[in-house]
Amino acid sequence: MTFDDLGLSPETLKAINDCGYTEPTPIQGQSIPIILMGRDLVGLAQTGTGKTASFTLPMIEILSGGRAKARMPRSLILTPTRELAAHVAENFDTYGKYHNLTKALLVGGTSMNDQIKILERGADVLIATPGRLLDLFERGKILMTDIKVLVIDEADRMLDMGFIPDIERIVSMLSPIRQTLLFSATMQPEIKKLTEKFLSNPKEVSVSAPASTAANVEQFLVWTTKRNKRDALLKIIKSEDVKNAFVFCNRKRDIGDLTSWLKSKGYNVGQMHGDMDQKTRTETLEAFKNDEITLLVCSDVAARGLDVAGLSHVFNYDVPFKCDDYVHRIGRTGRAGLDGRAWSLAAKGADDKFVDAIEALIKKSIPVKELDGEMKSERSSPKKAPQNKPSKAKTAKPEAVKTEEDKPQQDNKPAKNRKNVVKKKNGDASDQKGFGDDVPAFFG
16 A cells, blocks of 8 residues: 555655655554544554655544634544644644645744744644643634534553643633544543543554554663662663663653763763753754754653654663653654664662563563662562452552643733642642652653
């Protein structure tokens, strides 16, 4: 199958050809014809499968025959993070360059006034994170009654980040006569309920086993201690042919500390997490893509939506709390058919349950490597998940909370008061800022 077989217009095919693509990926080949028919669709695909183009390409075709009115966008794409929203916007710029379509990117950390100006001119495609979209809606800057196509991207991540109530509220504002597309890496029970509530007789497309890891990514596990983690990471980096790498941490405090330490060892290092303003995050990512930065120490904000060509390595300085995040983290490498290597550092005793959950999810053991005589490969107290109850391995994940990823921007005309509240372990409610430096990095 080629793109010529999918029913796309000559203008879109020319844009695809400019990129050097000739054959669609499995998710694209199966999804595009269904979307062009006007059917609702549930797409199950892991990161790195070309999922974004599977809905942007047919949306360009669907929208090419009309024009948006002021403050009345014709389509809406909801994403959980700014980086993923920017990635979707880049797809529209790339594949829609021979069509006269307009878009608006609504995310936190950027000027609200600039976004309002674009909306007033009219936007065919609205790409937004939930918080900023609701902010602008409450200010009367958006009318969503004319939206004909709704895309909920990374629905499982939306669930993890506590956005589902916002999604339900947004969908309630739309016309029931619309086409709805939902994409997710996994089909959890909560996601299944969303499809039944928001979609009408959807066609389901699944191109890979949920939460599977790419065969061309070599995975390694090193058992160490919290005190020896930095030295272990340094030994691995020195022994590997690292062209560029993401180094994932669970806590924002550790990101800054590890970045400073690696710089002191002579490496070109940058950092990225949800507390950074959008301008700084964008500049850091561009420096990384331009090889000005070799190591990017980051939170799970970089685990989805960032497509860096030829990323050679992923290092899990911390084993992720959520086993699904492991799949998305290491999915940053080994893309486009290239080989990749993923190393995870696990603290003996503390991380056993998280490693068990990951191995239960991916249905295989991660090969253990021993760095030297001091770094023993065995665990101090193994805690293997029961084979007949794999769900037990997943009980270690933290409660879903709402991120500050698209925290409403303050200005002279505040929106209605909407507080994001999270639960601490002791059951008390507190604003997210109350967590301070100890907040896990995946929150933002």
